[in-house]
Amino acid sequence: MVTCQADATGAIEGLDRWIKNLSEMTEKKLVDMATEVQQGMQVEGTPAPEFPPPWLSPISSEPPSWDSAQQRTQFFATNGFGKGIPTTRTGTYINGWSVTSIPGGAELANRTGYAVEVGGDPISGWQSMIHRGRWPHILDVLSKVITDYFNR
Numbered sequence: 706m707v708t709c710q711a712d713a714t715g716a717i718e719g720l721d722r723w724i725k726n727l728s729e730m731t732e733k734k735l736v737d738m739a740t741e742v743q744q745g746m747q748v749e750g751t752p753a754p755e756f757p758p759p760w761l762s763p764i765s766s767e768p769p770s771w772d773s774a775q776q777r778t779q780f781f782a783t784n785g786f787g788k789g790i791p792t793t794r795t796g797t798y799i800n801g802w803s804v805t806s807i808p809g810g811a812e813l814a815n816r817t818g819y820a821v822e823v824g825g826d827p828i829s830g831w832q833s834m835i836h837r838g839r840w841p842h843i844l845d846v847l848s849k850v851i852t853d854y855f856n857r
Contacts, residue, residue, distance in 0.1 A: 739811040750840030
């Protein structure tokens, strides 16, 4: 008589350890990538352009496109964003970026009330017109980090 037995317990335990290690490595890599995006989003934008530009006559110059009536009101109330009421950058937006390790991945967040206007919306792609081209857009930074990762 011949008897053959197979016990997969050891193989399953080894597979469980391999999956756990893979999960931990993936989570660490996602945290590293989120940190790269965080650093890309912490690049300070260029100052808002002077309005009206000095080389245009006030009669022929047109105001920028406004995202809202509130933005237009604030622009003129401050005589052109800070020319009447001084504005100083506080670093709140730049320092508001955080990376947190979460089960299975990473969370990149900026809970500043105006983060979407400055850095853009990762879902719709929208960014306030006054910040467009002057502050990094979240989707551009994400694309660069992901592309760089796969090109390594």
